[in-house]
Amino acid sequence: MKTVASKKELGLGWIWQNGRLVHEGAARIDPSDRGLLLGDGLFETMLATHNEVPLLPRHLARLLASAVKLGIPVPYDAAQFTAAIRSLLDVEALSQAAVRLTLTRGPGPRGLAIPSCTLPTVMIRAFPSMTSSPPSPARAIVSSVPRNERSPTSGMKTLACLDQVLALRQARERGCDDAIMLNTAGQVACATAANVFVAMGGTITTPDLHQGILPGVTRARLLERWPHVRERPLTQADLASADEIFLTNSLIGVRPLVELDSKPIGSGQPGPITCEAADILWSR
Amino acid sequence: MKTVASKKELGLGWIWQNGRLVHEGAARIDPSDRGLLLGDGLFETMLATHNEVPLLPRHLARLLASAVKLGIPVPYDAAQFTAAIRSLLDVEALSQAAVRLTLTRGPGPRGLAIPSCTLPTVMIRAFPSMTSSPPSPARAIVSSVPRNERSPTSGMKTLACLDQVLALRQARERGCDDAIMLNTAGQVACATAANVFVAMGGTITTPDLHQGILPGVTRARLLERWPHVRERPLTQADLASADEIFLTNSLIGVRPLVELDSKPIGSGQPGPITCEAADILWSR
Numbered sequence: 001m002k003t004v005a006s007k008k009e010l011g012l013g014w015i016w017q018n019g020r021l022v023h024e025g026a027a028r029i030d031p032s033d034r035g036l037l038l039g040d041g042l043f044e045t046m047l048a049t050h051n052e053v054p055l056l057p058r059h060l061a062r063l064l065a066s067a068v069k070l071g072i073p074v075p076y077d078a079a080q081f082t083a084a085i086r087s088l089l090d091v092e093a094l095s096q097a098a099v100r101l102t103l104t105r106g107p108g109p110r111g112l113a114i115p116s117c118t119l120p121t122v123m124i125r126a127f128p129s130m131t132s133s134p135p136s137p138a139r140a141i142v143s144s145v146p147r148n149e150r151s152p153t154s155g156m157k158t159l160a161c162l163d164q165v166l167a168l169r170q171a172r173e174r175g176c177d178d179a180i181m182l183n184t185a186g187q188v189a190c191a192t193a194a195n196v197f198v199a200m201g202g203t204i205t206t207p208d209l210h211q212g213i214l215p216g217v218t219r220a221r222l223l224e225r226w227p228h229v230r231e232r233p234l235t236q237a238d239l240a241s242a243d244e245i246f247l248t249n250s251l252i253g254v255r256p257l258v259e260l261d262s263k264p265i266g267s268g269q270p271g272p273i274t275c276e277a278a279d280i281l282w283s284r
Numbered sequence: 285m286k287t288v289a290s291k292k293e294l295g296l297g298w299i300w301q302n303g304r305l306v307h308e309g310a311a312r313i314d315p316s317d318r319g320l321l322l323g324d325g326l327f328e329t330m331l332a333t334h335n336e337v338p339l340l341p342r343h344l345a346r347l348l349a350s351a352v353k354l355g356i357p358v359p360y361d362a363a364q365f366t367a368a369i370r371s372l373l374d375v376e377a378l379s380q381a382a383v384r385l386t387l388t389r390g391p392g393p394r395g396l397a398i399p400s401c402t403l404p405t406v407m408i409r410a411f412p413s414m415t416s417s418p419p420s421p422a423r424a425i426v427s428s429v430p431r432n433e434r435s436p437t438s439g440m441k442t443l444a445c446l447d448q449v450l451a452l453r454q455a456r457e458r459g460c461d462d463a464i465m466l467n468t469a470g471q472v473a474c475a476t477a478a479n480v481f482v483a484m485g486g487t488i489t490t491p492d493l494h495q496g497i498l499p500g501v502t503r504a505r506l507l508e509r510w511p512h513v514r515e516r517p518l519t520q521a522d523l524a525s526a527d528e529i530f531l532t533n534s535l536i537g538v539r540p541l542v543e544l545d546s547k548p549i550g551s552g553q554p555g556p557i558t559c560e561a562a563d564i565l566w567s568r
Contacts, residue, residue, distance in 0.1 A: 015315050029313040029320065031299050031407060036313065037386065038445040039323040070446075071453070098394060102321065110382060110411045112445060112452045112476055123315060127394045148432035150468055153446050160444030161322040161396060162354075162437050168396045169355075184434055184468045192396055 014091050016084045016124040018075075021091060024125075033121055035104025038112065039160040041121070042066050045193075047250050048097040048126065051089050055250065056082060058217045063103065066156040072105050072120055081124075088126050097126040098251055104159070134278055135252045137270055139259040140191065142236060143167035143179035147189040149212025157214055164192040178247065180239065180260070183212040188234040194247035194255065195219040197229070198238055199273040204229045205238070218248040218281065225280050244271035254278040298375050300368045300408040302359075305375060308409075317405055319388025322396065323444040325405070326350050329477075331534050332381040332410065335373050339534065340366060342501045347387065350440040356389050356404055365408075372410050381410040382535055388443070418562055419536045421554055423543040424475065426520060427451035427463035431473040433496025441498055448476040462531065464523065464544070467496040472518040478531035478539070479503040481513070482522060483557040488513045489522070502532040502565065509564050528555035538562040 015027045034040035044059040053059070060078055067074050076084070085099055104121040105114070145167040148154055164181075171179040171192070180196060183189045188207050190196055195216040197206045206223075207213050208231040223229055239245065243266040245257040254277045256270035299311045318324035328343040337343070344362055351358050360368070369383055388405040389398070429451040432438055448465075455463040455476070464480060467473045472491050474480055479500040481490045490507075491497050492515040507513055523529065527550040529541040538561045540554035 017315075024315055027315045029315060029317075031301075031308055031311045031313060031409065033313075033320070036317070036320040036388075037327070037384075037443065038449060039443050040446055040449055043321070070450075100321075100394065104320075110384065112449050113456065114449065114453055125315065125394075145436055146432065146434045148430065148435065148468065150430045151432065151447055152429055152450055158444075158446050159321065159323050160442075160446055162324055162442050162444055163435055165322060165324055165396050165398065166354075166436055169398055172397065184432065 013125065014088060016088045016122075018122050021087055027123070029121070030107040032107035032109070033104055034106065034108050035102070035121060035159055039158060040070075041072070041102065041104030041159045042070070043103065043157055043159060044101045045250060046099045046101070047129065048085065048089055048094070048099050051086060051095045052082070053085055053099055055217055055221075056085070058220070059101070059250070062157070062215065062217065063101070066158075067103060069152070069156070070105070071114065072103060073118070074103065075120055076122065084124055085126070088124055092126045094126050094128060096129045098129045099124065099126050102159070129251065135255040137256045137258040138177040138247065139175075140178045140180055140257055141171050141174050141176050141261055142239070143170050143181050143192075145170065145179075145181060147181045147183045147212035149183040149185065149189065149210060151212075154212040155209060155215060168192040176259075178257075182236065186236070187211050188236065188239060189213050191247045194249040194252065196234075197222070197246050197248065197277065198234055198242045199244040199271065200238065200242050204273060205234055206231055207234055208232055216248060217250050218253060221281060222248060222277060226277075242266065244274050246274040246277060248277075253281045297409065298372060300372045300406075302406050305371055311407070313405070314391040316391035316393070317388055318390065318392045319386070319405060319443055323442060324354075325356070325386065325388030325443045326354070327387065327441055327443060328385045329534060330383045330385070331413065332369065332373055332378070332383050335370060335379045336366070337369055337383055339501055339505075340369070342504070343385070343534070346441070346499060346501065347385070350442075351387060353436070353440070354389070355398065356387060357402070358387065359404055360406060368408055369410070372408055376410050378410050378412060380413045382413045383408065383410050386443070413535065419539040421540045421542040422461040422531065423459075424462045424464055424541055425455050425458050425460050425545055426523070427454050427465050427476075429454065429463070429465060431465045431467045431496035433467040433469065433473065433494060435496075438496040439493060439499060452476040460543075462541075466520065470520070471495050472520065472523060473497050475531045478533040478536065480518075481506070481530050481532065481561065482518055482526045483528040483555065484522065484526050488557060489518055490515055491518055492516055500532060501534050502537060505565065506532060506561060510561075526550065528558050530554075530558040530561060532561075537565050
């Protein structure tokens with residue numbers, strides 16, 4: 001039986017690369033790019049609706065803050081990124097999409113040393129957004145793969161995602177949707193690509209930024225609307241005794257977690273606090 | 285003043301890519317390659333002398349062991365890699381070279397989940413070997429960037445080298461050549477791209493494999509020849525009281541460390557044990 005290959009599979013999608021829209025098949029990535037060879041770069045994944053990324057300024061602020069720490073110049077400004085994304089959504093004929101912006105330090109000579117002169121690589125792509133609304137309830141495991149909260153890169157969305165890849169693989173091998181990662185101190189950090197919120201006896205808690213988590217854009221929006229959420233360390237025991245747990249990220253918004261390590265969380269159904277969080281984010 | 289661009293800078297070098305020798309400028313790297321987007325891959329850096337890599341079997345064994353754990357198929361065997369490297373050295377007219385073999389999981393759809401069907405990317409390049417023989421004595425700092433000995437990838441040579449890039453940057457900012465990285469427990473792990481050996485009062489010690497280190501090929505060769513070397517955790521205090529410290533990797537062999545955090549190590553000169561280690565490796 002023949003299957004119809006998608007545009008992406010055929011390399012017929014588009015990519016915005018350093019100022020130009022090109023067919024994916026014609027995109028040129030330098031084999032010396034430090035993003036490929038050393039994971040020396042950053043990315044953002046953003047939700048586009050109605051032909052734009054409403055939260056682009058927040059994503060760019062996060063990207064810039066990390067890029068400054070890494071010493072990677074960002075060669076475009078917000079207006080240029082906005083126009084780039086618009087042109088990409090236009091040519092891809094997508095109004096709702098997952099947009100990935102990748103920034104690498106660019107090509108360099110062999111070795112770890114940062115070259116004195118670099119030409120960063122910027123790539124933007126748009127993918128049909130598969131997100132269902134509301135997102136389906138998820139089942140998770142607690143992964144044995146830790147987040148390293150002591151690394152200077154732990155709060156950055158770097159290209160080094162292999163630990164998350166392995167944590168998600170553990171979850172899938174056990175028939176689950178996602179994995180909760182603990183940090184090296186054994187405290188709760190995050191899911192493989194989402195922040196974690198826990199409701200217990202009337203209080204809502206999310207791990208603070210020292211726990212090896214990414215400062216999520218959706219996490220920040222929720223904290224602004226819900227000043228009563230406590231940011232503090234959470235233990236595995238806290239997860240086990242939670243009434244509700246939910247995950248947040250820019251693509252899914254809020255996703256209820258209804259089962260952890262084969263045990264139901266609370267009633268085993270999305271709870272009222274989770275639903276309220278989802279409502280708050282949709283009603284911005 | 286004009287400078288003469290090297291062949292590499294002009295993209296005129298060669299690359300062996302998935303079975304074919306191509307000009308670097310004509311090499312095609314898929315913008316969906318998970319190596320680039322997620323750091324989902326491995327590499328080896330090997331020393332070629334007299335048109336071959338004498339330690340290739342050891343490097344391939346390490347690569348394969350990690351690839352099996354990650355579930356990345358290695359689509360070539362030792363004979364094919366040998367022939368590939370030979371053809372590359374030949375076309376580059378190099379007999380002594382640093383050879384980098386990169387293996388990624390290949391292209392995939394957006395997201396962390398490992399695709400059920402993958403076509404790995406294999407790239408090999410050869411660079412003129414800049415190694416002086418014997419290597420110049422090095423000055424190092426102890427970096428604040430930790431190795432995560434708890435990660436399942438800590439013993440693998442993955443593409444995720446950003447922490448090492450940052451540790452080396454710290455060293456360079458302080459006018460030094462390299463950085464010693466501690467693990468999350470505060471024990472000595474390794475240098476940014478080398479293993480560490482410490483001589484103290486007649487005993488030689490190197491961190492054991494649980495300290496978040498790479499199982500270095502040169503480290504293993506030295507342990508085979510020197511069964512009296514102890515593999516055990518080392519503290520920062522051990523470094524401070526060492527008579528000699530030296531670094532090992534496949535390109536430099538043995539490099540003496542003569543200064544740590546601005547204080548001389550032992551006499552401040554390469555010591556007799558370091559010289560003996562270098563002799564042992566050269567006399568194989």
